[in-house]
Amino acid sequence: MYVYKYYPQYEESMALCEFENIFHEPYEKYFFTDYDYDYKRSVFIKERLTIFKESNDPKEIIAYLNDAHLYYENFKVIFYKNDEVHVPYEERLSLCHRLSEPIAGTTKLHEPDVELAITKLNNIYYFGLLERNRDWHRYEVKPHSYSHSLPLKVARCALNLGVGNDISQSIIDPCCGVGTVVLEGLAMGLNIRGSDINRWVSYKARLNLEHFGYDPLLIEKKDIHDIKEQYDLCILDVPYGVYSNCSVDDQLLLINATKSFCKRLVVITHENYKERIASLGFVIRNQCMYKRGNFARYITLCEVEK
Ligand SMILES: C[S@@+](CC[C@H](N)C(=O)[O-])C[C@H]1O[C@@H](n2cnc3c(N)ncnc32)[C@H](O)[C@@H]1O
Numbered sequence: 001m002y003v004y005k006y007y008p009q010y011e012e013s014m015a016l017c018e019f020e021n022i023f024h025e026p027y028e029k030y031f032f033t034d035y036d037y038d039y040k041r042s043v044f045i046k047e048r049l050t051i052f053k054e055s056n057d058p059k060e061i062i063a064y065l066n067d068a069h070l071y072y073e074n075f076k077v078i079f080y081k082n083d084e085v086h087v088p089y090e091e092r093l094s095l096c097h098r099l100s101e102p103i104a105g106t107t108k109l110h111e112p113d114v115e116l117a118i119t120k121l122n123n124i125y126y127f128g129l130l131e132r133n134r135d136w137h138r139y140e141v142k143p144h145s146y147s148h149s150l151p152l153k154v155a156r157c158a159l160n161l162g163v164g165n166d167i168s169q170s171i172i173d174p175c176c177g178v179g180t181v182v183l184e185g186l187a188m189g190l191n192i193r194g195s196d197i198n199r200w201v202s203y204k205a206r207l208n209l210e211h212f213g214y215d216p217l218l219i220e221k222k223d224i225h226d227i228k229e230q231y232d233l234c235i236l237d238v239p240y241g242v243y244s245n246c247s248v249d250d251q252l253l254l255i256n257a258t259k260s261f262c263k264r265l266v267v268i269t270h271e272n273y274k275e276r277i278a279s280l281g282f283v284i285r286n287q288c289m290y291k292r293g294n295f296a297r298y299i300t301l302c303e304v305e306k
Contacts, residue, residue: 001030001126002039003047003082003186010292014157014299015044017288021164030082030121041160041188043136044151049080049117049146051128053102061118061127063101072105076112080119080130087120099127139183143211144204146178150237153296154268154290155184161286161301162233162266163190169232172262174224174252179205181235186214192235195222226255227261234262240270248276256280263304272298282306 004027006015019027022037039045053064065211069245077100080093095118098149100107103116117130137152150158159181163169167190173181176194178201185192196202199221206216238254239246251269255277258265267277282302290297 001049001051001128002033002037002042002098003013003049004031005046006044011044011153013288014153016104017286017299018042018044018156018157019163021286024276030084034261035166038189039131040133040136041156042133043156047080048131048133048135049119049126049128050131050192051126051141053128054124054126056096056124058118058125058185061125062098062102064127066097066100067174070103070105072103074106075103075107075115075116076100076107076109077103077118078130079119080265082119082121084122085120088171094158095233103289125173134231138188139180140158140209141210142178142180142183145209146201146204148177148239150180150268150297151290152180152184154299155181155287156188157290158235158266158299159185159188159190159192160263161299162235167191167210167273171233172229172231173235174227174239175237175239176205176219176260177201177237179208179219180291181237182209182218183212183214185235186218192222193218193223195227196219197223220247224257227257229261231262232264234258234265235268236265237268247249248273252276252280255282259304265302265304267300267302268301270296274298274300277302 007268032061037050053061055061072211077096079096115130118127140152171192173194176182176196180196181193182194192218202221205219210216255267278284283305286301288299
């Protein structure tokens with residue numbers, strides 16, 4: 001069971017788009033599937049419960065535990081509260097107590113190494129291993145920042161939208177700035193590199209990668225028009241005209257330039273360029289947006305028309 005959580009006002013579009021792209025099923029906050037997804041790639045999946053046993057009668061779960069001979073060091077059994085079913089406090093407490101008894105090993109109530117959890121949804125109790133997605137923002141604070149940098153959530157959403165379930169793809173961020181997308185991609189285990197025309201900025205990106213233990217040479221100082229290697233996917237966060245003089249036509253030129261080295265593109269723009277991008281010969285496959293106050297970004301997945 002994967003648990004999705006997001007801020008509805010400004011993240012809903014990204015969360016739903018990412019969900020659809022990964023699971024190809026209608027969205028559910030508590031989503032049950034056999035698909036083993038690397039949930040740490042997502043910023044919206046906050047927990048995963050790997051279910052060992054489900055039943056409408058908790059006694060059956062206890063019977064399962066009596067037979068299963070589970071052993072854990074420093075574990076704790078918790079009741080995982082959800083938004084749909086309220087179970088009274090005494091019942092929750094007694095349930096956790098009864099479930100932990102048959103499990104061998106040592107318990108640790110504060111900061112346990114292993115969390116086992118029970119929850120109740122649609123009159124069924126689910127028991128299993130609970131994992132929390134806590135450190136997806138470990139590269140939030142970089143030694144070298146940039147006023148144009150993307151929020152991490154947008155960077156990860158763009159990457160997830162682009163790679164879907166195929167993480168073997170080769171990826172380029174040809175306008176990488178200080179390397180936000182590249183760092184997030186590396187943290188997600190992706191095969192990604194970056195380049196930027198600006199010497200100072202690309203140098204800062206190298207230092208950022210080095211700081212977090214990655215190969216700084218994954219970043220090059222390069223004009224997008226000089227990229228010769230072929231990639232499966234391009235993530236392009238286009239420059240825009242707030243601090244730099246990048247007109248809409250200039251931005252479209254950069255988008256068009258990606259065609260020479262990649263057939264699949266996730267482009268991040270500050271306005272919705274869907275029609276303009278399509279007029280360049282791309283087929284729009286998906287789009288979502290992030291808006292918080294005056295800050296808006298459109299994240300568009302497109303492919304070069306065959
Ligand atoms: C919006 S910023 C990217 C920010 C980046 N995603 C980050 O989070 O740090 C756009 C970048 O495009 C770069 N750029 C502009 N024209 C370029 C070109 N022709 N080739 C490569 N990079 C270019 C700029 O130097 C700038 O760093």
